[in-house]
Amino acid sequence: MAETSLFCQINSLATGPADVAKKHAPVITVPANVAVGQPFTVTIKVGEAPHVMENGHFIQFVDLYSGHIYISRVDLTAELNKPEVSLSVVLPHEGKRTLRAFSRCNLHGIWEGSKEVNVTK
Template sequence: MSEPGLFCQINTAATGPAETVKKHVPVITLPEKVKAGEPFTVTIKVGEAPHVMENGHFIQFIDLYCGHIYLSRVDFTAVMTKPDISFSIVLQHEGSRTLRAFSRCNLHGIWEGTREVNVMT
């Protein structure tokens, strides 16, 4: 059953119910430091615990942003896909940057996970 309150906000590890958080907050894996202008791999997995991918309950998409700049989206279908993805991205400007991943569950709304990366010259 859908939880209507979760659809009224962007949910995070701090705002969502503990059991729901474990299966919905995107977990971002990437190198701690990267070189400006060079590609690196960012892996996003939805939840610390596996999320079901059934017809009535599944992750619909993952979006990736650097701060507020949109980078990419991957859409998923129920049953035939797994909400884990790897992106190859390039960041041009040095300094500390925040990567933000958003996942949307058809029953539990939108969830955000973040991770800092240091971009070096």
């Protein structure tokens, strides 16, 4: 059953119901420090606890932003994917950046997770 209220906002670990949030809020893994202009790997796993990928209930996509700047979207398929993606990313400017990941569950709406990364020369 879709939870309608979850579709009227961006949900997170801080705002969502804890049991639902655990399975939906994206968890970003990235080195704390990365080199400006050099590729590094960002891994986004949907949920601290595994989320199902069944027909009728699955994670539809994962988006990655640096602050408000769009970087990537990965579309996922029920039964044929697990909701975990790895991306090679290059950040061209020095400074602290907030990587923000969004995932969408067809029954539980959009969820955000974030992680700071320090971009240095």
